[in-house]
Every structure is written in C-alpha cells, then in structure tokens.
Amino acid sequence: MPDETYWNRDVETMSWQDVRDLQLEKLRGQLDYVVARSPLYARKFAEAGFDSARLRSLDDLRHAPFTTKDELRESQIGSPPLGEHAAADLRDVIRIHSSSGTTGRPSYVGITRRDRDVWTETVSRVYYCEGVRPEDVVVHGFGLGFFVGGLPLKDAIENIGATFIPIGTGASDRLVTSIRDLGGTILTCTPSYANYLAEYVRERFEMDPSELGLCRILLGAEPGGGIPAVRDRLAHEFGAFVTESLGNADLIPTYSANCDELDGNHFLAPDFMILEVVDPDTGEPLELENGVEGELVATHIERECVPLVRFRVRDRVLVKTSPCACGRTAPRFTCVGRTDDMLIVAGVNVWPSAIKDVVTSLYPRTTGALQIPLTEPPPRVDPPLRVQVEYGEEEVDLLGLKHELEALIREKLIAKAEVELVPADTLPRFEMKAQLIRKLYDEAEVAAR
Numbered sequence: 290m291p292d293e294t295y296w297n298r299d300v301e302t303m304s305w306q307d308v309r310d311l312q313l314e315k316l317r318g319q320l321d322y323v324v325a326r327s328p329l330y331a332r333k334f335a336e337a338g339f340d341s342a343r344l345r346s347l348d349d350l351r352h353a354p355f356t357t358k359d360e361l362r363e364s365q366i367g368s369p370p371l372g373e374h375a376a377a378d379l380r381d382v383i384r385i386h387s388s389s390g391t392t393g394r395p396s397y398v399g400i401t402r403r404d405r406d407v408w409t410e411t412v413s414r415v416y417y418c419e420g421v422r423p424e425d426v427v428v429h430g431f432g433l434g435f436f437v438g439g440l441p442l443k444d445a446i447e448n449i450g451a452t453f454i455p456i457g458t459g460a461s462d463r464l465v466t467s468i469r470d471l472g473g474t475i476l477t478c479t480p481s482y483a484n485y486l487a488e489y490v491r492e493r494f495e496m497d498p499s500e501l502g503l504c505r506i507l508l509g510a511e512p513g514g515g516i517p518a519v520r521d522r523l524a525h526e527f528g529a530f531v532t533e534s535l536g537n538a539d540l541i542p543t544y545s546a547n548c549d550e551l552d553g554n555h556f557l558a559p560d561f562m563i564l565e566v567v568d569p570d571t572g573e574p575l576e577l578e579n580g581v582e583g584e585l586v587a588t589h590i591e592r593e594c595v596p597l598v599r600f601r602v603r604d605r606v607l608v609k610t611s612p613c614a615c616g617r618t619a620p621r622f623t624c625v626g627r628t629d630d631m632l633i634v635a636g637v638n639v640w641p642s643a644i645k646d647v648v649t650s651l652y653p654r655t656t657g658a659l660q661i662p663l664t665e666p667p668p669r670v671d672p673p674l675r676v677q678v679e680y681g682e683e684e685v686d687l688l689g690l691k692h693e694l695e696a697l698i699r700e701k702l703i704a705k706a707e708v709e710l711v712p713a714d715t716l717p718r719f720e721m722k723a724q725l726i727r728k729l730y731d732e733a734e735v736a737a738r
C-alpha cells in the first residue's frame with residue numbers, strides 16, 4: 290500500500306543486500322523460462338557456453354552473452370511478428386507497442402497481462418516518486434498511439450488514482466485549454482515539447498507560461514530532463530517543479546526517476562530487472578559505486594513476452610550510491626548521453642546533450658535550439674565541430690555571441706567548435722524527441738563503402 294512518501298515502501302527501502310538476494314532467486318527462475326521458451330537465447334547461451342543452471346551468484350551473470358538492439362531487429366525480421374526472443378504464446382499477448390524514433394522498420398514489443406501489471410506497478414512507483422498523488426490532474430503530452438510513453442503511463446496514473454487527461458502530441462491548443470478548464474496540476478511530456486509549449490503559450494495565448502498554474506512538469510523520453518540548464522529554464526518558465534524519469538521501450542517504459550532532491554534517478558524496479566554498468570568499449574562489468582560511469586546493461590527477472598538478458602541499453606550513465614534524503618536505497622543513475630550519439634572530436638568524447646546544455650545556458654540570447662550537421666558518419670568528427678544555433682529575438686551582437694559559444698564549448702567540452710548562428714524558428718522543432726544531429730551524408734552510400 291502506498292504511504293505518504295513511497296508507492297511501495299518494502300521494495301523502495303529494501304537493503305541492497307536483500308535486493309541482491311531477491312534478484313538472484315528471481316534470475317534463476319527467469320533464465321530457466323528463457324532457455325525453455327526463447328529460441329534466440331537457447332541458441333545464444335549454447336554458443337557462448339553459458340549454462341544458466343550453474344549460476345551461483347549474481348556475478349555469474351557476467352558470463353552470459355550481451356543482447357543488442359540490432360539482434361532484436363534481425364530476430365524480428367527473421368521470425369515475425371515479435372521475433373525469436375518472444376517467449377510467450379501469442380494468445381497470451383494482450384497488447385503490442387512499437388519502439389519510437391527508429392528509422393525503417395518499427396520494432397514491436399508485446400506484453401502479457403502479467404507484463405502489463407509489472408509495467409503498471411513500476412511506472413506507478415516512478416510517478417509517485419515524482420510527486421503524482423490521487424488529487425492531481427495529469428495532462429499527458431506524449432504520443433498516445435503505439436509509443437510506450439502512452440497507454441502504460443495512463444495505466445499508472447489511473448492506478449495511483451490521479452486524473453488522467455489524454456491529449457497526446459500535436460494538439461497544443463487543446464492541451465492549454467484543458468489545463469485551464471480542468472485544473473491541470475501536472476504536465477508530463479518531453480523536454481523539447483515543454484520548451485515548444487512555453488513559446489506557443491506566449492505567442493498564441495499571449496500569456497506567461499507560469500499563468501497556467503502547473504505545479505510540476507515530469508519530463509521523459511529524451512535526455513534533456515537530466516540537463517540542469519534545461520530543467521532550470523523550464524522550472525523558471527512554468528513556475529513549476531521539474532523532474533525527469535528514464536525508461537526504455539524494450540525493457541520497462543520508465544523505471545527510474547528523480548525524487549525532489551534532484552540528485553540522480555532512483556532505480557525503482559530492482560525486483561523486476563537487474564541493472565549492470567559496463568565499460569562501453571570492453572564490455573567488462575564495473576562496480577556499482579558512487580561516481581562510476583559506463584553503459585547500462587539490463588536483464589529482466591520478471592518478464593513473460595519478450596524477456597531480455599544483458600541487453601545493451603546504449604545509455605551512458607553516471608552512478609550514485611550515496612544516501613538520498615528521501616530514503617530510497619537502490620543506486621541512482623543519471624543519463625549523460627546515448628552511446629549511439631557520442632561524437633569524438635580530436636580524440637575527445639563530446640555529447641550532443643552537453644552542447645545543448647551550453648547553448649541553453651545562454652537563453653534568452655539563444656532560443657536553445659541547435660543542430661549538429663555531420664558530413665561523415667559518427668562518432669569521429671574532424672575538428673572544428675559544426676554547430677548551428679538559433680539566436681534569440683533580441684540578440685544584436687552576433688559575432689560576440691558566436692565567440693562566446695565557441696569559447697564555452699572549448700572550455701567545458703574541450704572541443705573546437707565552429708558556431709553558425711541562425712535566426713529564431715529556423716531550425717526544425719521536434720514534438721517527440723529532439724534530434725540534435727543531422728545526417729548530411731547518404732547512409733546507403735556509406736554502408737556500400
């Protein structure tokens with residue numbers, strides 16, 4: 290039963306040792322199920338010489354092979370509709386989602402009734418941690434169709450007993466009107482959309498976004514919410530408390546979130562999933578210790594339809610294990626970027642989200658919008674790194690702004706950049722997920738090289 294602070298006090302405050310014991314027990318059962326029912330894993334384990342029956346401790350999980358997104362995609366093409374990693378009977382599948390933002394063929398994710406319950410429980414913990422309570426009216430501004438940021442979030446908000454207002458994307462007029470008419474207290478959406486909405490409210494409704502009266506904005510689905518400058522700007526614009534949660538369509542829609550301490554994202558599903566952090570280059574597991582940075586790897590321990598073992602999430606995270614004032618005990622993770630997005634400029638790792646942080650810090654002299662055009666496939670970029678940045682309406686000293694941005698990028702990211710300033714509202718706006726990188730090269734041509 291939820292109390293004042295926690296949706297699930299037992300799990301959220303369990304000692305880490307007890308969590309590990311529970312995870313080991315559940316992992317054994319899950320691996321037996323996976324080997325028996327998933328042709329992909331039966332084959333992968335056999336090829337890697339991994340015998341799940343001989344699992345002695347959680348550390349032994351490191352001997353299991355990784356699973357990549359490409360493998361899942363191929364598995365689905367070769368064995369439609371859900372792939373060779375699907376372990377449940379299709380009769381038992383109650384809903385199919387699609388992961389967002391991918392190019393080409395969509396990637397489908399099925400869930401059984403029990404999987405749905407696990408999602409609802411986890412997302413309820415996430416939203417409760419971010420302050421959603423039964424008296425709240427939550428306006429939903431993520432895509433509602435197919436996307437895991439749609440119906441699973443509705444299930445959780447209703448589960449908490451709050452009022453769910455299904456708006457979705459592309460309906461900003463209706464969204465603003467419903468906040469006013471229905472007394473919306475909380476908005477949940479992407480950071481790009483929240484930014485867009487602030488501009489929209491000013492222009493279309495000629496009012497200050499803070500007049501909407503929102504108490505909280507819950508961000509997700511892209512890394513922006515973890516960038517302090519982006520969060521601060523939105524908090525200021527809307528006069529609301531801003532937090533973020535992280536998730537993944539192939540795992541659980543959201544499984545970690547900020548509490549009001551804003552000191553990293555609490556992992557809230559330790560009884561449903563095991564998280565490891567590995568060296569992105571060697572794949573070696575790293576200790577879950579304060580300050581460790583690496584790539585997130587996830588293993589379901591309670592999943593029926595499409596269970597994954599050691600899935601490379603491609604999120605690069607910073608681990609925090611220091612105690613949090615809220616009393617939650619699991620490690621916290623802050624996403625510092627997607628390993629897919631990372632650029633290497635003259636040997637230095639540069640995250641587009643870190644450039645976004647710099648650009649946004651100069652708001653309102655910049656609008657915060659930017660694009661990084663690439664003429665060759667990432668990650669390697671010949672310096673200088675080209676960055677297109679929108680200047681704010683008022684800016685007159687363009688040369689000064691350009692030099693200031695280049696100096697900040699050099700100082701904070703140790704990368705040489707060439708900033709090109711463009712007028713406000715000329716770069717593409719994204720309602721769903723902001724794409725900071727623009728590919729100018731021909732992908733087919735590159736693949737043929």
Ligand SMILES: [Zn+2]
Nearest residue numbers: 548550613615
């Ligand atoms: Zn906390």
